[in-house]
Amino acid sequence: MKIKVGIVGYGTIGKRVAWAVSKQPDMEVSGVVKTRPNWEVYSAIKKGYPIYTLKKSVETFRKKGIDVSGTFEDLLKDVDIIVDATPAGTGAKNKDLYSKYGVKQVFQGGEPVDLCEVSFNALVNYDRALRNECVRVVSCNTTGLVRALHALSKVSRLLSVRAVIVRRGADLKEIKKGPIEGLVLKPTKPPSHHAIDVKAVLGDLDIMTYAIVAPTTLAHMHVIRAELANNVSKEEIMQAFKTTPRIVLVNGDILSSTAELREFSKEFIREKGDIYENVIWEDSVWINGNEVMFVYAVHQEAVVVPENIDAIRALAGLITEPEESIKITDKVLGIGGWFK
């Protein structure tokens, strides 16, 4: 029997998670909750997902000719797990409702750190999420950081991490966000929330993060400096990157920007150009004794999608080993193996 998944919020993350759920062998999309009948709902309809909305909006949807399967609460009666991909902070308000219907919950990184017991990354704490009631999948930047640091920690213990995060200003569709010119130091007083969020996943760690917002929509870029407990070789670090799921390596002689990367992805990797992986520039990796620096890109719209899928499996509890869940997710979504 498949895990019945409801998607609440069908925006940037919701639509991608719904599509990814629909491709998994052990899951199905029971329905999508959409509060406004804007353009995004038509893509959900075309994909054949049952549409649900707020009770007060049912008539509005029907007047637009949208076939509504029921209300938000109707959907909750019929699902095992909800992926809440509503705007930051809305998920927390929905939590009691989910609990009332006995539905397990996957929240996104915009929700408060303490909303669930577990701030989730599949590589790190699948076991803690196993059969839990609720997990919070950390944000795109934090997911990128956690993967990269997890890979390093396989080589040697992390003593300290200093990261500069150049954030995309908005997603393409976000017409009210900025900047469209200039660089924004956000926050001006460090750390950015990423340091706190990484610790929510990895535990106590000497980490400091600065974030600069840039006028771009395509992807974030992170520059990492880490000190490890031991001196390390470039070979060891590269090997750790190569053997960590959801990390791919590219070289500067092939491409050097998020722009080329996204175009490359559309053409050669995936139809929609989504990039689920941390894309590390292998020539950016610099080793100096126990010091490691490197740079990677994070596609903010897509990077948390595989983590959402694994989070669903962990909560459902049928697959107990993270490696197994990751393997299924990555095979279905075609993650990794770009240059094989």
Added chain:
Amino acid sequence: MKIKVGIVGYGTIGKRVAWAVSKQPDMEVSGVVKTRPNWEVYSAIKKGYPIYTLKKSVETFRKKGIDVSGTFEDLLKDVDIIVDATPAGTGAKNKDLYSKYGVKQVFQGGEPVDLCEVSFNALVNYDRALRNECVRVVSCNTTGLVRALHALSKVSRLLSVRAVIVRRGADLKEIKKGPIEGLVLKPTKPPSHHAIDVKAVLGDLDIMTYAIVAPTTLAHMHVIRAELANNVSKEEIMQAFKTTPRIVLVNGDILSSTAELREFSKEFIREKGDIYENVIWEDSVWINGNEVMFVYAVHQEAVVVPENIDAIRALAGLITEPEESIKITDKVLGIGGWFK
């Protein structure tokens, strides 16, 4: 008698240096060399600078009604010092011609490191430039780095520097440069040229720099991590910043972006909105024992202008103390003292 200065190349830097020279009590603009009669020449004419051009272009200029005072070589007969602000690499080709006419030379950071004996910053090596034949004023980013590191080094010896430079993609007028979308890791293999260039000014130093180009025209932003020989206090570091010329401090509660900064400058600091200073966010300064991190903005079009002025004075050799030259330059250009 005033120092007679010729400006070769009247683009982003040339026009600003010419204007700044014209304001100094001890200098005058003897002429401006312009190779193409585009819009920029009309601003030079309006300011009353004598216009010179290549021999082959004199007729073209005259046909457009531009009053040409003579050829490039005519100007060289009549000046003490040339500021060469031609596109990167062109200055090196001009050097022999300048030498032939016995004219001293100020080049820009786009020229090769070894073009002159001295890669110049007024705070660091005015004495080495004194009465020399030639100096190379380092680029905008390097100038920003050198100032910031010089300030730190007043507190304690620099053990290591790791810097992330988020570069503006182009100046406003540069219609053929990019990116207009995406982030470019440039180069993908570190260090960026800035590390090498900083060492050309400061001497041997453990410095590593990564540079990311962003789609913005307004200013660069640098995130610095430095290790010092001793533990330091925030007070000591702030005091060093406050007492270093050409550094100003702003707070995140006033502004947090290069966009607001440039708008603020236009309105409150200077008519044209040029920013000659390193603008450090005081709340970005983070101290951890002997580790210091902080962030500042560098207005790429303007930051080297005061250094060019001091370079002229050093070569002329009439003012032997850097502090005296800096004081005159900064007073004339209204540098510093933003919030007094």
